[in-house]
Amino acid sequence: MAEPTLDPRKTAVLYFDTLKVYLYDDQGKVRPEAKAQVAAAQRMLQTARSLDMPVVYAAADHRTDGADWSTAITDNNESRFVEIVGKRRLKPATVRTSGGEEVIDELAPQDGDYFIKKHRWSAFQGTHLDLSMRTAGVDTLCIAGGGTDVGVASTAYAARDRDFNVVILRDACRAARKEIDEYFMDHVFPRLGRVRSVDEAITLLQAGANGQKTL
Amino acid sequence: MAGLDPRRTALVFFDMLKGYHYDKDGRAIVPEDKGLADACVRIRDVARQYGIPVVYAAADHRPDHKDASPVITDLDLRRPDPAPDPNGPAGGGRVVHGSFTSEVIDEIKPAPEDYEIRKHRWSAFHQTELEISLRARDIDTIILAGGSTEVGVASTAYSARDLDFSVVILRDACHSGRGAAISDYFVNDVGPQMARVRTVDETIAMLRDGGRNG
Numbered sequence: 001m002a003e004p005t006l007d008p009r010k011t012a013v014l015y016f017d018t019l020k021v022y023l024y025d026d027q028g029k030v031r032p033e034a035k036a037q038v039a040a041a042q043r044m045l046q047t048a049r050s051l052d053m054p055v056v057y058a059a060a061d062h063r064t065d066g067a068d069w070s071t072a073i074t075d076n077n078e079s080r081f082v083e084i085v086g087k088r089r090l091k092p093a094t095v096r097t098s099g100g101e102e103v104i105d106e107l108a109p110q111d112g113d114y115f116i117k118k119h120r121w122s123a124f125q126g127t128h129l130d131l132s133m134r135t136a137g138v139d140t141l142c143i144a145g146g147g148t149d150v151g152v153a154s155t156a157y158a159a160r161d162r163d164f165n166v167v168i169l170r171d172a173c174r175a176a177r178k179e180i181d182e183y184f185m186d187h188v189f190p191r192l193g194r195v196r197s198v199d200e201a202i203t204l205l206q207a208g209a210n211g212q213k214t215l
Numbered sequence: 216m217a218g219l220d221p222r223r224t225a226l227v228f229f230d231m232l233k234g235y236h237y238d239k240d241g242r243a244i245v246p247e248d249k250g251l252a253d254a255c256v257r258i259r260d261v262a263r264q265y266g267i268p269v270v271y272a273a274a275d276h277r278p279d280h281k282d283a284s285p286v287i288t289d290l291d292l293r294r295p296d297p298a299p300d301p302n303g304p305a306g307g308g309r310v311v312h313g314s315f316t317s318e319v320i321d322e323i324k325p326a327p328e329d330y331e332i333r334k335h336r337w338s339a340f341h342q343t344e345l346e347i348s349l350r351a352r353d354i355d356t357i358i359l360a361g362g363s364t365e366v367g368v369a370s371t372a373y374s375a376r377d378l379d380f381s382v383v384i385l386r387d388a389c390h391s392g393r394g395a396a397i398s399d400y401f402v403n404d405v406g407p408q409m410a411r412v413r414t415v416d417e418t419i420a421m422l423r424d425g426g427r428n429g
Contacts (some may be wrong), residue, residue: 004287073217073356073381075407120377121409149405154377157370161336165286183400187393188365190289192337 002214005207006167008051012114012138013044015057016123016145016152018107021093021100030106033174038106040172040198041144045107047202051209054136056114057103058123058145058155062092068119121154130162140165142201144172149180156192166193167201218425219383219418221265225330225354228271229339229361229368231255231323234316235392241315244322252322254388254415255360259323261419265426268352270330271319272339272361272371278312282335337370346378356381358418359410360388364398372410382410383418 018041023034030038048055062069066084069092080091094101103109116127123129133141141164143152152173159166168189175181189195196204207215233241236248244252262269276282310316319325332343339345349357357380359368368389375382384406391398406412413421 003292070376071355071379071381072376072409073411074376074409075411077408121373122377125377150408153369153405154373157337157373160284160286161338161341161370163285180404183404187397187400188369190293191366192286192288194287194289194292 003204005212005215006140006142006201006204007208008053008205010138011140011142011167011205011208012054012056012133012136013048013142013144014123014155015041015055015103015107016143016155017058017060017147018104018145019059019094019100020102020104021098022146023104024100030104037146037172037174038104040169042106044142044144044169044172044198044201047205049110051205053205054114054133054138055109056116056123056129056132056141057107057109058116058118058127058129058151059101059103060092060094061101061117061119062095064095064097066091070120118151121151122158123151123155124158124162125154133164138164140167142167142169144169144198146174147180148173148175148184150175153184153188156189160192167204168193168195169198169201170195171197217421218423218427219356219358219421220425221267221422223354224356224358224422224425225268225270225349226258226262226358227339227345227360227371228255228259228269228319228323229359229371230273230310230363231271231320231361232273232310232316233318233320234310234314235362236320237315244320248390251388251390252320254385255320255323258358258360258385258388258415258418261422262358265422267422268330268348268354269325270332270339270345270348270357271325272332272334272343272345272367273317273319274310275317275333275335276312284336337367338374339367339371340374340378341370349380354380356383358383358385360385362390362392362398364389364391365393365401366391369401369405372406376409383421384410384412385415385418386412387414 025031069089071087081088116129156166185195332345334343372382
């Protein structure tokens with residue numbers, strides 16, 4: 001079946017938690033295991049800039065006093081639960097003043113970008129992402145970042161239910177383990193959207209920019 | 216093991232419908248899903264015993280398809296659905312509006328006091344009354360069963376977690392239309408990050424502890 005191209009006027013690139021705390025080492029350099037992911041994310045950004053596409057950064061934002069931290073009880077992360085503001089809550093990897101909550105320099109935001117401060121996993125939950133995308137005429141989200149099974153997946157499920165087309169940028173996403181990435185890319189995401197490499201997405205966008213409907 | 220307070224817990228069955236689990240005539244469950252149905256019955260009976268609200272989240276789509284999801288997926292582009300297995304569940308695992316395929320399986324047939332949530336996308340929370348129904352009675356925890364695990368159960372678990380509900384995923388009462396391996400991977404390798412993953416028996420023990428201590 002011919003594949004629909006991507007119209008750059010209706011497609012946004014969403015970078016999920018591409019933050020220094022997750023992607024830099026102690027010296028402020030990209031961690032070795034994240035280098036390929038960051039390089040792919042950078043190629044996507046260059047194309048997005050050249051085609052004047054909306055660029056969205058969804059980034060964790062948590063109060064320092066713990067009052068807005070998640071209270072859902074889980075099997076994992078037992079050691080990160082603390083009794084604070086009346087409930088047992090999950091201490092986030094980054095809070096407002098802990099440092100490292102900036103987007104990495106390689107994907108530096110510029111004026112006009114969308115900045116979504118998110119307080120749970122999904123970039124839609126309790127944020128203005130849905131409204132911002134609809135008013136901008138965006139119907140498709142290309143998602144990069146991580147973790148694949150955490151925020152990327154949560155945002156992809158939410159986008160699907162809101163009728164946004166989803167393109168998961170396979171080589172620009174990363175989970176803690178390769179096997180988890182493969183599970184989502186092969187078995188979960190193909191059902192809710194398209195899984196494409198950055199280069200494949202760029203080809204679809206350039207064709208769309210040239211007025212081609214299918215490829 | 217921490218208990219579950221029955222006064223603050225709800226049981227949510229996701230898409231346990233005849234179209235996915237009954238034979239062609241809609242008369243009986245397909246043999247391979249009997250264990251799944253038994254697990255659902257056991258947790259449902261315990262829920263009734265404790266007065267725990269029982270919720271059935273089930274797909275509801277207009278026959279004219281005007282509310283169908285329009286999103287483009289790889290599955291649609293590359294892999295058109297295979298022809299239905301003549302020995303498989305009714306309609307090849309499809310649910311058709313207004314036919315028996317859209318009914319909850321008789322084994323866990325809803326009672327008048329239960330909650331029936333008609334959902335139009337994957338997540339049982341997406342534009343339904345589920346969240347308000349739970350908050351209105353101070354529920355903070357949902358026990359989740361049904362399938363498919365990596366589709367609706369996963370979507371609902373992600374939503375619940377982000378809405379600050381604690382989730383217990385029932386390991387032996389979840390299933391995937393694409394096989395046990397797909398369901399098990401989600402349950403074992405993804406679930407523990409957002410939920411507690413427990414068997415039906417472990418969950419029953421947690422409710423007993425929570426009921427006694429509460």
